Every structure is written in structure tokens, then in C-alpha cells.
Amino acid sequence: MNAGDTAFIIVCAAMVMIMTPGLGFFYGGLGRRKNVVNNMMASIGVMGLGIVLWFVLGYSVAFGGEGAWIGSFSFQHIFHSGIGMDDLSGTIPTNVFSSFQMMFALITPAIITGSIGGRMKYKSLFIFLGVWSIIVYYPLAHMVWGDGGFLGSVLGSLDFAGGNVVHISSGVSGLVLCLFLGKRRGYTQIDYRVHNIPFVMIGAALLWFGWFAFNAGSALAADGLAGNAFITTAIAPAAAMVSWMLIDVIKQGKPTLIGACTGLVAGLVGITPGAGFVPPYAALIIGLVVSPVCYFGIILVKKILKIDDALDAFGCHGIGGIFGGIMTGIFASAAIGGTDGLVYGNPGLVGTQILAILITIAYAAVGTAICYFITRAFGNIRVSEKEESIGLDLTQHGEHAYPSFNGLD
């Protein structure tokens, strides 16, 4: 056991944890006033559900053994059984490794909830996210990071901190789920303005803070690679924020706080797959380009395809993750992560990355469809029109976020 690595990953795990409530603030602020409790509950509820599920069978399915698709068919580590206090995963205790990975299993389903904001029954969402974790997330985590995993070990694609596993999978799943659900009531005719921009900023700040651990911690050691991941995680979002602000100024004359926060999140998503594979200068390029890609991606999804991806989970995470995965194939350097990409004379990696992305998209889309039909078996998943107009806060949770309109209480 390495004490430095262990201490580092324990801190990282706690930092990644804060991303999920941070996402709750991000989504809560972006939605409508009468849905803010529901949007936040979607994230916080996942933390309860996700940690329990991870303990019961998540670790076993994702990392419990060798194989192309899942860790262990025999579920030998179900309920974390057979993991002793002093057992090691690499240089750190298995409990620490499992805790760090557990946090990734929380943020990923939480991202999906951004697509379906304002129209899904909470009970159905809870069931869906649990089923989705088991059918889509755990196997995908194994395929990318597990021993003998199909996307990582067999195919040789690169995904440092979860571009495929976390962002593409959640973004695509969100998109598919919102196709099943349909649009919000009167979408494009009714006032769907962002209701609390300061919440969006609090969320973005917590996400960035946690993301340093998300990416740097994925080195699974306190070393130079973690340092590279840390600095790329600073550069890319900063560059993406600047380029999003620039788009805002060109398109509407003023830089917006929502734009700055969205840009930095897009930058974080874009650098996630490559944080430990690309040199810092590539992070600058990825950051600068990911914002226009996501900006026009959101327009494509919402205006041209007319899909109601409510809080842009696909627009930011799906599109940003796909872009970041391809960029990793272009800028990867053997001097950093052991594999060269296109600019270092290995064009084949771009193909491998694209193939891995396509497999992830297909797996997430089919998996989500299966999860949807399983969830449907427990009843209609969409709230009634009346419940939707009253708001999900009151109809799903019986709570008012802001008890009176003018603050007279």
C-alpha cells in the first residue's frame, strides 16, 4: 500500500461526491421555479439509491472480476463481501478504490435527470435510475476500466476519467428517455425561463471543484499523471468559458452568467476522456473548440430536431463527451499516457476512439430503451397534464421551494 496514493484518492472520492449535489444546484437553478425541488431531489435521491446499489452489487458487476462485458457473473463481491480491510487494488486499499468509483456511479445517473426535467414522475425516475445503473452503468464502467474490458483492454480505446462511461452514456440515455417522454406542456409557447441564475453558478463552481478530483484522481495515484490531469482540468474549462462568452457577445451583444457557467461545464466534459492522455496545450484547443460545438449542438437538438432536452444534458454532456473522445484520439501523447494519437503519428487511434464512442452510444441507447420498458411495467412514467402545470415540487414531493411569491413569510 502507498500512503500518499491512498490519502490522495480518499480526498478525491469526497471531492467527487460534492459534484452530485452541485449538479442539483446547477439543474435546480436552470429549471422553473415550481420544479426546483424536483430537479434537486433528482440528484440528491440518486446519492442514496446509488451508494446502496453500489455496495450491494455495483462494485461486483463493475470491478468484481475479469471479462469483456461485466466484472463477475458469479457476483462474488455482492455486498462488498470478500473484500478485507487490507486488500489492495493497485497501490490503494480496495475499499478506497471502490469508494472513489462509487462516486462516479452517483453523478452519472444524476446527469440524465437534466434531459427529462419537469415532466417525469419521481417514483418512475427513481426506479429508472436504479435499473439504469445496473443495466447500463456498471457494465459500461467495466468495459472501459475493468480487467479485460471490451472497450479499454480489448479494443484499446482511451477514456481517462469517463467520457464514454459517464458523459456519453448519460447524455445519450437522457436523449432517448426524453424521446420516450415527449415534450413539456406548451414547450416553445410557455415561459420556460431560467429561474435562479445564482444557483446555476453555485452548481458550476461545485462541479469544477469536484472535477479536479474526478480527473486527477482517475490516475489512481498521487503522481505526475495526476498533475497532468489536474492542469488540463484547469485549462480546458477556462478556455471553454472564454469561448462561450465570446459566442454570447457575438450573438447577443452581452456575455451571460449562464453562458459562462455552461461553457466551463462543456470544457470539463470535453477534457474528461483525455485529461491523462493529452498534453496541456491540447487542453487549451479542446476547451476553445468544445463551446462552439456544444452551442451549435444544443441548437441542432432543440431547434432543428425539436427534441425537448430540457436542461441540455445531451447538448452538454453527450455532445461534449463525443467531441472530447475524438480529440483524445487526435492529441494523445505517449509521453503522457503511454499512447500516441493522430498528431504524434498514430491516426489509427482516432478510428478506435470513434468506434468506442459508437459502441457506447448504441449500448446506452438500447440499454435505456430496456430500462424504460422495465420502468413502464410499474405504471405510467409521465405526470398528468394537471400535475405538470401545478409543478412537480408540490405534486411529487409536497414541498414548496419558495413558499410565497413575494417573500412575505
Next chain:
Amino acid sequence: MIKIEAIVREDKLDEVIQALTDIEINGISVSQVMGHGVQKGYTELVRGQEVIVNLVPKIKFEIVVSSEEWEKKTIEAIQKSAYTGEVGDGKIFSYDLRSVLRIRTLDKDYDALN
């Protein structure tokens, strides 16, 4: 007795209060209201998407005056102080009032207004 209601721009709050103070109107009520006129709100850009804003925030003044002379003076003061010439300056309404009662003293009508 006449009741005057004026819907004005949010940023005209201070100017209208000052204008009413200058002509010695002593009692006013102010509230934040949401509404729209002929234009039915406006659109805003969020992440490059046009978002329709149906209801626009405005300020509503409510004033009760004793005579038509005061009604004229008050409406003129509000009109001048709330004017910008752009769409969305607001409207002023006035109507006859049936009764006024001061809760503390039980004064009625004109006596209750002073």
C-alpha cells in the same frame, strides 16, 4: 373620491415616488406585478435558444385622491415621471371609489384620506 392605479416600468419606481412627493401626495401603495400588454412579453436567449417570456415585471402604484382636480394633478405627475417614449411605459387607470374607512379611528371617506 377617486382611485388611481398606475402600471409603470420597474426602473421608474424612484422617479414616480419623487414626483408624487413633489405634488404632496401622502399615501401610496406600491406592489411588484407581472403582466403584459399588446406585445405579449418578449424573447430572451439562453444557450442560444430563444426563450419566450410571457409576463414582464412591472410596478403598480395605488393612490386614492379626494377630487377631480387632484386626480388630474396626480395622473399628470405619474405620466411625466414614468415616460420614456418606448413601448412598455405602462398605463394609468382611475375610477370612482365607494368608501374609505380608517381602521384605527373609524374615520370615513374624506376624513379618512388626510
